[in-house]
Amino acid sequence: MVCSINISEKPQLNDPILIEGLPGIGFVANIAALHLIKEYKATKFAQIFSSTFQDFAITTPDGGVRSPINELYYVKCGDNKRDLIIWYGNTQALTTVGQYELVGKVFDICAELGCKFVVSIGGFKKDEVLAVPQIYSTATDLETMQAMLDLDTKVMVGHVFGIAGISIGLARIRDFQGFSLLVDTPGMEPDVNATRYALLTLGKYLGVSIDLSGLEESGRCIKEMLESFGIIRSMTEEKKKEEQQLRWFI
DSSP: OOEEEEEOOOOOOSSOEEEEEOOOGGGHHHHHHHHHHHHTTOEEEEEEEETTSOSOOEEOTTSOEEOOOEEEEEEOOOTTOOOEEEEEESOOOSSHHHHHHHHHHHHHHHHHTTOOEEEEEEEEEOSSOOSSOOEEEEESSHHHHHHHHTTTOEEOOSOOOHHHHHHHHHHHHTTOEEEEEEEEEOOSSOOHHHHHHHHHHHHHHHTOOOOOTTHHHHHHHHHHHHHHTTHHHHHHHTGGGHHHHOTTOO
16 A cells, blocks of 8 residues: 545535645644534545555554544535535655655545645744734745735745645646645644634635634644644654654644
């Protein structure tokens, strides 16, 4: 097995938008994706396993196991609004080849469902962050970039690593449009505040009001999951080596 996908349903969707939500700096995307899944009662339709995910499983209190996994969910928004595909998981791939393969496979699935637009979310690591963090963006085309500038984001200058960057880079090659949304964060712990501003901006772009009342709970769930996988602990102990060991972070 290199990258195995189990699809349980092929939903009929209206011009859907793919929202990427894998772990990264500040776990902003991860919290955002989980919150959207809970808020909109999203339906899971695909599970993705890869030999480039972490090489272990986690035991559960009842004797079961949890594996590194990615999942795809869909949300039917109705009222002629574009539907959503949410890409959630507890890991990114740990190799460059695995990252590109993972994005390619997800794009294949989404293209079959009529999706041609992707949004990636992430944190932008800063040593000092204001109470209202700065939000940055980059996009596949000038029209989409202007739409993000109109939402008071700043142009991202530099590198966007991991799935958040690869998704937008490959989108142009695959004839997708899209943008990456990055929010200032200290980066070492799940950052609910940064996620709040990411979702507020995303909601403005989508033309919807996202209820954020349960966001703290979503952050707590992500923290518990990360602790069970040892991700937060390893980040603290190996902070000096984070660029080498956790290159899939933004």
